[in-house]
Amino acid sequence: VLSLVIPTRLQGVAHRALHRLFHTRSRLFVALHVALQAAVYGEYTWEVCVYCWELQFPLLLLLLPYLLLLGNLGCLLLCSRADPGIITKSNHVALAEVYAYDGVLFQKGTLCPTCGTEKPARSKHCSFCNVCVHRFDHHCVWVNNCIGASNARWFLLYLLSLPAAGAA
Numbered sequence: 679v680l681s682l683v684i685p686t687r688l689q690g691v692a693h694r695a696l697h698r699l700f701h702t703r704s705r706l707f708v709a710l711h712v713a714l715q716a717a718v719y720g721e722y723t724w725e726v727c728v729y730c731w732e733l734q735f736p737l738l739l740l741l742l743p744y745l746l747l748l749g750n751l752g753c754l755l756l757c758s759r760a761d762p763g764i765i766t767k768s769n770h771v772a773l774a775e776v777y778a779y780d781g782v783l784f785q786k787g788t789l790c791p792t793c794g795t796e797k798p799a800r801s802k803h804c805s806f807c808n809v810c811v812h813r814f815d816h817h818c819v820w821v822n823n824c825i826g827a828s829n830a831r832w833f834l835l836y837l838l839s840l841p842a843a844g845a846a
């Protein structure tokens with residue numbers, strides 16, 4: 679219905695912007711994530727920390743949120759920089775041995791129609807990164823990387839540390 683009202687040119691611009699934001703790799707959400715944390719922690723430092731410091735709260739208690747924030751940012755960095763388990767011509771034979779083919783969703787010898795690598799069981803092609811990833815879970819825009827077999831542990835720690843850093 680809206681396409682009848684909105685000019686075609688504007689629709690094209692909006693479509694390209696949405697595609698760029700949500701269907702290609704972009705550091706925009708990582709930057710937004712860090713900016714939001716900086717804003718929250720800036721507010722905490724300005725409003726709460728200084729006040730609690732004057733009330734002579736124990737130093738460790740005052741520093742705890744910053745330590746949790748550092749842990750969270752460390753997990754974010756590790757998760758976003760780590761190889762999620764990209765399938766290459768040199769590792770696909772070894773990765774094909776890890777999980778059994780079910781013969782339904784995953785058949786032995788199937789090639790990825792997009793990148794042409796042989797697909798091990800439980801792998802999937804990521805359209806953001808244009809690679810096949812071993813034990814693919816999803817592509818996370820907040821860490822700007824796929825979540826797969828090799829970085830899932832960092833993603834889990836990132837998820838666990840996020841509410842801890844927020845709650846502190």
Ligand SMILES: [Zn+2]
Nearest residue numbers: 790793803810
């Ligand atoms: Zn592929």
Ligand SMILES: [Zn+2]
Nearest residue numbers: 804807817824
């Ligand atoms: Zn991806």
